[in-house]
Amino acid sequence: MKRYLIIQLARFGDLIQTKRLVKSLVNREGSEVHLCVDHSLAALASIVYPETKVHSIAAHGKEKSSHASMDVLLENISSFQALREQNFSEVFNLNFSPINFRVAALFSDLPVHGYFWKNGQEQIGTWPAMAMRWSRYRRLGINLMDFWAGYCPDMISPAQVNPQATPKGGGVGVVLSGRESRRSLPVETLSRILTTKASSLKTPAICLLGSKGEVDAGKKVVKSLPRHLQDKTVNLAGKTNWKELVEVVADLDLLITPDTGTMHLAAHLGTPTLAFFLSSAWCFETGPYGLGHTVFQADTSCLPCLESEPCPYDVKCLDCFNKPEFHRFLVTQKGTHAPDNLLTFISNFDELGLVFESTSGEDSHAEDRKIFRSIIHQFLTGQNVHASEMETPFIRKLYQDKDWSTLVPFGTIME
Structure with missing residues (x-):
């Protein structure tokens, strides 16, 4: 069995938008998926993701503290110890925040995707670093649900995430x-x-x-x-x-x-x-x-x-x-x-x-958005990596050479 931990310490909407990633990991044979959330969202996480094991820590309200690292450590020592004892295979750390980096530090000896510690320093993986550059072109961007699912090369199809919306009769x-x-x-x-x-x-x-x-x-x-x-x-x-x-x-x-x-x-x-x-x-x-x-x-x-x-x-x-x-x-x-x-x-x-x-x-921006999305899809799948004449200007703006040098195999780019 492989145990996966998703660290999602953002807010209500972000928790729900983690669904494609959660379901993709749950879909893996022999997997056990764990979620780490703020105390205030633990009950909701258990309702929305009954197929996962939910862990909670005191996270919200700490981001603005000048002593955030120490506050988190003192208030969450037992929670951190419980997480560390789970023997996770991989960790997905989804948020750029001091608290997320501190939790990720618990797993510096494991593959941590997203935001992690290496040699005592905060590090940002290729995928989120690329997204930070894309943020300059927000009218072209991709849905946050799909971005977080992008950490999985075997992400489920978008149609498998949520049911088609239909009226229920309650007004x-x-x-x-x-x-x-x-x-x-x-x-x-x-x-x-x-x-x-x-x-x-x-x-x-x-x-x-x-x-x-x-x-x-x-x-x-x-x-x-x-x-x-x-x-x-x-x-x-x-x-x-x-x-x-x-x-x-x-x-x-x-x-x-x-x-x-x-x-x-x-x-x-x-x-x-x-x-x-x-x-x-x-x-x-x-x-x-x-x-x-x-x-x-x-x-x-x-x-x-x-x-x-x-x-x-x-x-x-x-x-x-x-x-x-x-x-x-x-x-x-x-x-x-x-x-x-x-x-x-x-x-x-x-x-x-x-x-x-x-x-x-x-x-x-419809046509530019199609080109942008095609480039991202090529990056994630490794398919058709030869840029067309229309795609080349976008690639020069959105990528650095090292992003493409690690394109294949997929799993090597997702730290």
Whole structure:
């Protein structure tokens, strides 16, 4: 038996987006897959990945500490010892953070993919180092689910990851906000959109979802809805644990959401999502995985941006969702009714993984994205490594000579 450890110490959505990697390792004959997550996500990890063994440590909240290494060590000594005793064959360390590097140091004598220790120093493997260079061209990028699965030469096909999304009969769910406020719709905008969409669907019920911090936002949404929708709306913000959230989302006809962990949970469960992407959120990087999802992507020249930087344009990417034309478009679904600076996509697959196909608006980067994805697929598979005339300029921007010198065999490039 081979034991594999995945160290995923990021947040809710990242845990769900690890699924293709998890399932690829589980699919290996005689494998035993372990997950290391933050304490706050241990219960969810056990629900989402019952086929794995979940370990948890105190990780969240330590990243900003000036004594992060010592804090983690003192608080997690017993957890680290338990991990070290598992006799893992390989380790997949997925996050670039001080805490991840410290956990990886436990396994400096093992093959560690991603971020690892070597000769007492922090090291970044070829695959994530390449991705850091690709981040300069975010409009071309690949889905995070597919990127993490790229550590496995035998990754399962994208169609095997999540079930095709279909309505379940339980009405419409609405995620009130994401972790980053600029990536979310303001209450007034969300209320108008919900009124338009819910009325056209004639939904039997509406449930508002969010953390305890969104309770008041939920109350404002309910108050702003027409009376006939208020009567069928329940505000569940701050009232669901992980198990209850899974049960609610699994029963929905549709989830209306920004780029959130709950969006990824819905995709995991096969619940259709209507996702709103703006600001730093770009659907080609973190869109809902699987068939049956729709994304409204704001498309202004400044996107995608950095959430950590102030917006010098007064969040103009939000404007398209406030225009009267958008509400008409929500009802008619006719591309001629869509406002400017908006792209509408439906989810699909290609040989590399998740893609989004435009149904309205002009996706001006579509052809470049196809070339980019072809290059990445060639790199991962070692197939057709002779670049075409169209691919050569991209290769010169995205790769260093040493990346290609280690192309074959695949397994040698994935540290």
